[in-house]
Amino acid sequence: MKKQVMNIAFDDFTMDEAVKTALSYIDDRKKCRVVTPNAEFAIEAGKNARFLNILQTSEIVLPDGVSVIYAAKIVGNPINNKLPGIAFAQALCEALSKRGGKLFLLGAKPGVAEKAGEKLMAEYPGLIIAGTHDGYFKDVAPIIDEINAADPDALFVCLGAPKQEYFMEDHRDELNVPLMAGLGGSLDVLAGNIARAPEFYQKAGLEWFYRLCKEPKRIKRMIKLPAYLWDAMVWKVKKH
Numbered sequence: 007m008k009k010q011v012m013n014i015a016f017d018d019f020t021m022d023e024a025v026k027t028a029l030s031y032i033d034d035r036k037k038c039r040v041v042t043p044n045a046e047f048a049i050e051a052g053k054n055a056r057f058l059n060i061l062q063t064s065e066i067v068l069p070d071g072v073s074v075i076y077a078a079k080i081v082g083n084p085i086n087n088k089l090p091g092i093a094f095a096q097a098l099c100e101a102l103s104k105r106g107g108k109l110f111l112l113g114a115k116p117g118v119a120e121k122a123g124e125k126l127m128a129e130y131p132g133l134i135i136a137g138t139h140d141g142y143f144k145d146v147a148p149i150i151d152e153i154n155a156a157d158p159d160a161l162f163v164c165l166g167a168p169k170q171e172y173f174m175e176d177h178r179d180e181l182n183v184p185l186m187a188g189l190g191g192s193l194d195v196l197a198g199n200i201a202r203a204p205e206f207y208q209k210a211g212l213e214w215f216y217r218l219c220k221e222p223k224r225i226k227r228m229i230k231l232p233a234y235l236w237d238a239m240v241w242k243v244k245k246h
């Protein structure tokens with residue numbers, strides 16, 4: 007059962023459960039969208055009904071950041087596991103590699119998805135990168151054809167939010183892919199162009215701080231974190 011944190015309901019999965027659930031959709035050839043909301047998503051969803059609706063109707067909703075864990079605690083519906091999109095991407099690749107699964111990578115600047123694909127195949131032998139395409143395209147129809155021709159089990163859509171969620175919603179019917187996951191800047195990390203925070207920061211819930219130090223211009227985006235926690239406190243006070 008999903009856990010409601012204000013207007014978004016999250017799955018409180020362990021990584022194993024998240025991957026198993028994703029694989030079950032692939033096995034049943036049933037369509038599944040994976041979204042990875044964090045504070046920034048929640049603030050955007052508060053003023054963007056279309057985006058909110060996608061987050062509310064996606065089959066798998068993973069708490070991407072520590073902000074969600076804090077907000078869940080504040081509203082009195084605690085979530086045990088933070089599951090960042092990038093970690094889910096890696097765990098799914100590992101699981102797919104064990105069954106010769108096929109993955110298509112869409113997004114990021116030209117060359118990045120290819121590089122990420124090469125690294126993933128080296129790290130997870132058995133994984134098949136069925137195709138890649140950068141995220142700066144004008145005409146979407148040839149890309150849909152390309153993805154369908156590659157016949158992947160899973161598609162990583164890495165266009166940033168809410169663009170990637172709109173893509174998944176707009177093309178869900180035409181795309182013959184059971185599992186689609188919106189994974190933001192994951193391809194940049196998987197390609198090795200951007201480093202993930204060291205484990206200490208991840209465990210301390212300070213990945214956002216590490217990223218801020220590395221890319222200070224993200225401050226405008228990160229200011230949404232306290233705003234989200236503030237919303238959670240106001241929500242809690244109003245409910246009691």
Ligand code: UDP
Pocket residue numbers: 113114115140141142164165166167169189190191192193194
């Ligand atoms: N991106 C893209 N097409 C676009 C806009 C963005 O492929 O039209 C890519 C961008 O190159 C980056 C990712 O989408 O790889 C968004 O990264 P961001 O840092 O916003 O994601 P986060 O991990 O913070 O959600």
